Amino acid sequence: MALIVQKYGGTSVGTPERIANVAQRVAKFKMLGHQVVVVVSAMSGETNRLVALAKEVQPNPDSREMDVLLSTGEQVTIALLSMALMELGLKARSYTGSQVKIVTDNAHTKARILDIEEQNIRADLDAGYVVVVAGFQGVDEKGNITTLGRGGSDTTGVALAAALKADECQIYTDVDGVYTTDPRVVPEARRLKTITFEEMLEMASLGSKVLQIRSVEFAGKYKVKLRVLSSFDDEGEGTLITFEEEDNMEQAIISGIAFNRDEAKITVLGVPDRPGIAYQILGPVGEANIDVDMIIQNVGADGTTDFTFTVHRNEFKKALEVLKGVQSHIGAREISGDDRIAKVSVIGVGMRSHAGIASTMFRTLAEEGINIQMISTSEIKISVVIDEKYMELAVRVLHKAFGLEQGA
Amino acid sequence: MALIVQKYGGTSVGTPERIANVAQRVAKFKMLGHQVVVVVSAMSGETNRLVALAKEVQPNPDSREMDVLLSTGEQVTIALLSMALMELGLKARSYTGSQVKIVTDNAHTKARILDIEEQNIRADLDAGYVVVVAGFQGVDEKGNITTLGRGGSDTTGVALAAALKADECQIYTDVDGVYTTDPRVVPEARRLKTITFEEMLEMASLGSKVLQIRSVEFAGKYKVKLRVLSSFDDEGEGTLITFEEEDNMEQAIISGIAFNRDEAKITVLGVPDRPGIAYQILGPVGEANIDVDMIIQNVGADGTTDFTFTVHRNEFKKALEVLKGVQSHIGAREISGDDRIAKVSVIGVGMRSHAGIASTMFRTLAEEGINIQMISTSEIKISVVIDEKYMELAVRVLHKAFGLEQGA
Numbered sequence: 001m002a003l004i005v006q007k008y009g010g011t012s013v014g015t016p017e018r019i020a021n022v023a024q025r026v027a028k029f030k031m032l033g034h035q036v037v038v039v040v041s042a043m044s045g046e047t048n049r050l051v052a053l054a055k056e057v058q059p060n061p062d063s064r065e066m067d068v069l070l071s072t073g074e075q076v077t078i079a080l081l082s083m084a085l086m087e088l089g090l091k092a093r094s095y096t097g098s099q100v101k102i103v104t105d106n107a108h109t110k111a112r113i114l115d116i117e118e119q120n121i122r123a124d125l126d127a128g129y130v131v132v133v134a135g136f137q138g139v140d141e142k143g144n145i146t147t148l149g150r151g152g153s154d155t156t157g158v159a160l161a162a163a164l165k166a167d168e169c170q171i172y173t174d175v176d177g178v179y180t181t182d183p184r185v186v187p188e189a190r191r192l193k194t195i196t197f198e199e200m201l202e203m204a205s206l207g208s209k210v211l212q213i214r215s216v217e218f219a220g221k222y223k224v225k226l227r228v229l230s231s232f233d234d235e236g237e238g239t240l241i242t243f244e245e246e247d248n249m250e251q252a253i254i255s256g257i258a259f260n261r262d263e264a265k266i267t268v269l270g271v272p273d274r275p276g277i278a279y280q281i282l283g284p285v286g287e288a289n290i291d292v293d294m295i296i297q298n299v300g301a302d303g304t305t306d307f308t309f310t311v312h313r314n315e316f317k318k319a320l321e322v323l324k325g326v327q328s329h330i331g332a333r334e335i336s337g338d339d340r341i342a343k344v345s346v347i348g349v350g351m352r353s354h355a356g357i358a359s360t361m362f363r364t365l366a367e368e369g370i371n372i373q374m375i376s377t378s379e380i381k382i383s384v385v386i387d388e389k390y391m392e393l394a395v396r397v398l399h400k401a402f403g404l405e406q407g408a
Numbered sequence: 409m410a411l412i413v414q415k416y417g418g419t420s421v422g423t424p425e426r427i428a429n430v431a432q433r434v435a436k437f438k439m440l441g442h443q444v445v446v447v448v449s450a451m452s453g454e455t456n457r458l459v460a461l462a463k464e465v466q467p468n469p470d471s472r473e474m475d476v477l478l479s480t481g482e483q484v485t486i487a488l489l490s491m492a493l494m495e496l497g498l499k500a501r502s503y504t505g506s507q508v509k510i511v512t513d514n515a516h517t518k519a520r521i522l523d524i525e526e527q528n529i530r531a532d533l534d535a536g537y538v539v540v541v542a543g544f545q546g547v548d549e550k551g552n553i554t555t556l557g558r559g560g561s562d563t564t565g566v567a568l569a570a571a572l573k574a575d576e577c578q579i580y581t582d583v584d585g586v587y588t589t590d591p592r593v594v595p596e597a598r599r600l601k602t603i604t605f606e607e608m609l610e611m612a613s614l615g616s617k618v619l620q621i622r623s624v625e626f627a628g629k630y631k632v633k634l635r636v637l638s639s640f641d642d643e644g645e646g647t648l649i650t651f652e653e654e655d656n657m658e659q660a661i662i663s664g665i666a667f668n669r670d671e672a673k674i675t676v677l678g679v680p681d682r683p684g685i686a687y688q689i690l691g692p693v694g695e696a697n698i699d700v701d702m703i704i705q706n707v708g709a710d711g712t713t714d715f716t717f718t719v720h721r722n723e724f725k726k727a728l729e730v731l732k733g734v735q736s737h738i739g740a741r742e743i744s745g746d747d748r749i750a751k752v753s754v755i756g757v758g759m760r761s762h763a764g765i766a767s768t769m770f771r772t773l774a775e776e777g778i779n780i781q782m783i784s785t786s787e788i789k790i791s792v793v794i795d796e797k798y799m800e801l802a803v804r805v806l807h808k809a810f811g812l813e814q815g816a
Binding site for chain 2: 064
């Protein structure tokens with residue numbers, strides 16, 4: 001007998017019929033003798049409906065009241081799913097975030113979980129109940145309703161799994177696992193049976209939409225075994241996200257290729273090469289609340305240097321304006337930018353112990369005539385920035401070069 | 409400065425625009441220097457939508473989960489109204505039933521209020537906030553969400569007014585007060601400026617739909633001044649429901665004429681006139697969960713008696729069947745029934761000290777050729793059962809006979 005936490009997103013519980021399907025799946029695990037805690041999101045479309053209502057009465061809605069409003073979405077789902085489980089003859093009981101309680105700080109609309117009082121849930125599980133918990137929501141120490149922000153239901157699932165020391169946390173989505181890359185770009189892309197947390201973190205932060213990065217961080221921190229599965233496929237075993245490399249003796253050197261075209265590049269040319277120059281450039285950008293991703297500085301020969309960084313494409317124009325406002329102050333010769341770029345990354349814990357990954361990557365791109373504009377590396381990742389028109393080509397040739405279509 | 413509790417029903421908060429109108433009205437009272445607590449229902453249509461969802465997943469929905477589900481309706485409204493109040497520049501804060509807390513017993517879907525912890529609300533009022541409370545809902549001692557059943561939001565308003573010792577509890581509805589009778593039947597019907605609790609109780613129990621009888625009882629018990637007002641009319645002062653007769657020196661003898669055609673009559677003819685016969689007849693009816701309203705027994709001359717009672721028209725056939733099943737056991741000669749009847753009542757605390765009300769009533773009906781089938785009286789009410797086809801006529805002539813169109 002295992003204790004399993006299952007999380008179902010808005011699409012999986014989007015209609016009464018789909019809720020009944022989720023109940024069937026839960027029943028299957030229960031019949032096998034497992035204890036099951038189910039975390040659910042609001043029915044798809046419900047959150048948007050509520051946000052629209054709020055904006056009609058207050059164009060810039062108060063965050064405390066927004067949380068009171070939005071938390072009703074999951075509350076509807078927990079009641080309906082509990083009813084559906086009872087209709088199958090199971091014992092079921094619903095819990096709002098306040099009822100659990102999932103204690104958070106008071107940062108409305110983006111609260112962080114501080115503590116989970118899991119005693120009542122444990123007692124219900126021991127008494128044979130399926131426990132159904134509202135995702136995305138909690139309660140602060142004064143009893144105010146809070147929400148966890150984007151991807152919050154995943155975080156609720158992982159946090160509950162950690163608090164209950166669950167054997168596995170299963171995240172049901174509309175894809176059946178984590179792939180070596182996006183199958184829409186590379187038809188030969190292959191579902192991974194396992195991936196390490198570090199790799200998953202890089203995949204998530206580089207644009208893979210399967211899991212919110214925050215829930216992956218949380219799972220890594222508390223050593224929760226995470227599994228990504230499709231709620232529309234009864235047979236698949238999904239992708240297990242492991243926290244121990246030893247679990248993966250057969251781990252390939254490279255696990256996957258991530259990519260995104262959400263970024264834009266800004267270059268500051270000919271700035272005096274003196275201490276503090278990076279701060280003089282990025283300080284005003286940070287003050288304008290613009291997040292910076294990659295940063296590269298080349299050592300110059302003539303006492304000046306070129307400084308390049310990337311920002312989200314939506315903030316490209318704003319960042320350019322900010323820098324032009326301080327150009328004379330920092331003594332830059334020229335400020336230029338390009339928002340037609342893409343970032344492509346190869347990811348794998350295996351590269352820690354294998355030389356030659358970078359050279360394979362660069363040679364493969366060179367053979368296709370793809371110019372590399374920027375390079376940045378971490379222990380388990382190499383990212384390059386290229387012209388966005390070559391993005392799909394680069395992903396396809398790299399996927400082949402690293403043998404990802406062949407399986408582990 | 410007064411402390412006012414205002415309650416708005418589902419129609420009054422049915423759209424974002426109407427919620428904004430309610431906020432305007434609340435702001436008016438706040439600007440006059442009053443402290444205001446607002447109790448709201450779910451937006452009209454929302455409860456039906458949720459019930460339909462529930463029935464899709466569980467045809468006979470679990471009552472605990474039904475309360476979890478339905479309580480989201482008012483939770484949406486409190487958030488939206490608080491936002492609308494802030495949009496007008498007021499300080500506002502919402503409370504669910506659990507947050508208040510409004511402690512109830514654990515009779516899901518029809519819970520009764522046991523206690524209200526009003527300290528936080530009082531502190532918010534003193535700090536200048538408008539407090540917005542979800543009607544219809546509470547929480548039991550174990551933290552389960554409960555609902556109060558039909559008319560529950562009125563009850564929440566009155567209970568909060570009692571707990572806070574409010575100066576007045578204003579119930580906003582889609583009518584502008586309590587009338588001498590239904591204006592659709594008697595165009596000359598007049599809005600009452602005041603009515604006593606006892607009269608209101610009789611009006612409510614006799615089919616006047618303005619207030620739920622439970623909230624009126626509650627208000628009477630805790631001496632809460634209740635006022636019924638229209639939420640679509642800014643000028644009206646509605647009807648004040650008073651708990652002291654002295655408030656009404658100019659009180660008319662008769663306050664109003666109530667009527668309904670929801671009942672049916674069953675007569676058991678020729679039963680032996682012996683002790684226990686009433687129980688032998690009504691016992692089986694009660695066991696079948698059929699409520700009985702009027703009961704009349706005539707003393708017979710030949711050792712037998714006739715026994716007549718009324719039930720809700722929906723339960724007429726069932727009651728007839730029950731009695732035919734025990735007819736031989738009770739030794740009745742015949743059992744007959746009529747579901748084409750109406751009950752018409754004149755109501756007024758003034759009749760306590762005025763003779764002749766009954767004779768005026770009976771003479772007036774006789775002059776129109778209306779036969780009286782049953783009569784029942786209380787201290788402040790006389791009810792007659794007549795053929796339903798004469799109902800409107802009876803109400804019109806009685807309204808005129810007691811001078812109700814002329815004002816107090």
